[in-house]
Amino acid sequence: MMVLLAGCSTEAPGSSDKSEKETGGKKDDSVKIGLSVSTLNNPFFVSLKQGAEDEAKAQGAEIVTVDAQNDSAKQVSDIEDLIQQGVDVLLVNPTDSAAVAVAIESANNANIPVITVDRSAEGGEVVAHIASDNVAGGEMAGKFILEKLGNKGKVVELEGIPGSSAARERGEGFHKAVDAVADVEVVAKQAADFDRAKGLSVMENILQGNKDIQAVFAHNDEMALGALEALQAAGLTDVIVVGFDATDDAVKAVESGNMAATVAQKPAIIGQQGVTTALKVANDETVDEFIPVELELVK
Incomplete structure (x- = not known):
């Protein structure tokens, strides 16, 4: 049988045991990958999951997917279960970037x-x-909003799940752009947990004291679509709404003119790259510490 040769790299934590190393790592059809997703109640992560599962099938690898349902405690428990099932590599999409550390340490201890x-x-x-x-x-979203406002106006920011890296980083980039412009004011910012229903209710609450707004930046499309519904109900149809993820519903809203733009990630490619990288790691190959996936603005 054809044997896969291991790369001459520093061994990753949890590399296959001695007998597997001696034969050059595992074959793809013997690799078992665990995938812990923050929530499957969001089209973005459904696409990520599908991309991972499609790639695993194409490569002949086994993949076990679990849904944390946006519950950090459940995610820790899910990952412990995957460890007990004897997965070779773990793909983790954290619900909470800090809370997930204990589960990752458990995986580290299990090699x-x-x-x-x-x-x-x-x-x-x-x-x-x-x-x-x-x-x-x-930052891309912030610069687009500045351009549309002519560097003057009042903006609302709907934040993702507190503690998640995506919320922290998207907010950082947005403020990097808008805070540098004196005549643009972020009049309200509040977490809506990446959820459409919460985006609607949070936006309704914000509008009670801030009807004089010109733009909304939401850390994901689900919140943007919820905010859009609240704005339309309030008769504020000229407010610029920008989301993040380029989900199907958001792209349709942009095409219809209801949303101004969305920052396009490629979740299926993220999932695919996750499995491709997992197979390399299982076969003792060198991988980059950060593997970027390209962004673009859909407007």
Whole structure:
């Protein structure tokens, strides 16, 4: 049988045991990958999951996917279960970048390499991180809003789940752009947890005291679409709404003129790259610590 040769690299944590190393690592059809997703109640992560599962099938690898349902405690429990199932590599999309550290450390102790996708972790040892540059994406959204406003106006920011790297980084990039302009004011910012229903209710609450606004930046499209619904109900149809992720619903809203723009990530490619990287790690190949996925503005 054809044997895959291991790369001459520093061994990743959790590399295969001695007998596997002597034969050059595992074959793809014997690699078992665990994928922990923050939530499957969001089209973005459904696409990420599908991209990972399609690539695993194409490569003849096994993949086990679990849904944390935006519950950091459940995610830790899910990852512990995947460890007990004997996965060879873990792909983790953290619900909370800090809270997930304890689960990653458990994987480290079990010699199972961990790769984070879309969101990073604040603890534990991670072999690679695969994601778009969220800071650059937030800045891209901010600059677009500045251009549309002519560098003057009042803006609302809807933030993602507190503690998630995506919320922190997208907010950082956005403020990097808008805080440098004296005549642009962020009059309100509040977490809506990347959720459409919460985006609607939070936006309704903000509008009670801030009807004089010209733009909204939401850290994801689900919140942007919820905010759009609230704005339309209030008769504020001229407010610029910019989201992040380029989900199907958001792209349709941009095409119809209801949303101004969305920052396009490519979740299926993130999932695909996650599996490709996991197979390299399982076969003792060298991988980059950060594997970027390109962004673009859909407007």
